[in-house]
Amino acid sequence: MQNKKIKLTFLTAHLSELTELDQELIAKAKEAFTTAYAPYSGFLVGASVLLDNGEIVSGSNQENVAYPSGLCAERVAMFYAGARFPDAKIKSIAVSVISKNFEVTDVVSPCGACRQVMAEYEEKQEQAIKVILHSPTDEVLIANTVEDLLPFMFKSPLLKKH
Ligand code: THU
DSSP states (O other), X not given: OOOOOOOOOOEEEEXXXXXXXXXXXXXXXXXHHTTOBOTTTOEEEEEEEEETTXXXXXXXXXXOSSGGGOBOHXXXXXXXXXXXXXXXXXXXXXXXXXXXXXXXXXXXXXXXXXXXXXXXXXXXXXXXXXXXXXXXXXXXEXXXXXXXXXXXXXXXXXXXXX
């Protein structure tokens, strides 16, 4: 039996310390959460995806009375980007949040399903995706690759017979 450890790397910063481009992407994510349809949770999430063709594609969470039918902001943005610009690579994704019901002080942390989707795009494009998580207090957490957010991720080669 062996005890093993995984090392994850991430950065924390204040919004003002980020590059102009990263700050712009966060501003777009903040703009996007205003379009959330979240009557059940009151939790408004915006996600903006920067592509290598310079386009920025945004999405927000879309809820449904049949709760599992709704979709998180990150997947709305990434699927929209994939559908509109199928050949473009995702350089980074910024996520921002606000709640109608309470004060959010932490960065929003993407759910497992959204991390899985990010991971697959990263694998498909053979290029790391920078994930930028933003809080309403302007604290930011940055992971330079989805690998740091989803260790032991399920990858498509695992589907193939050896
Ligand atoms: N949500 C997102 O859109 N992204 C996240 O990273 C976390 C959760 C949404 C799903 C649901 O509409 C609401 O926030 C409450 O879970």
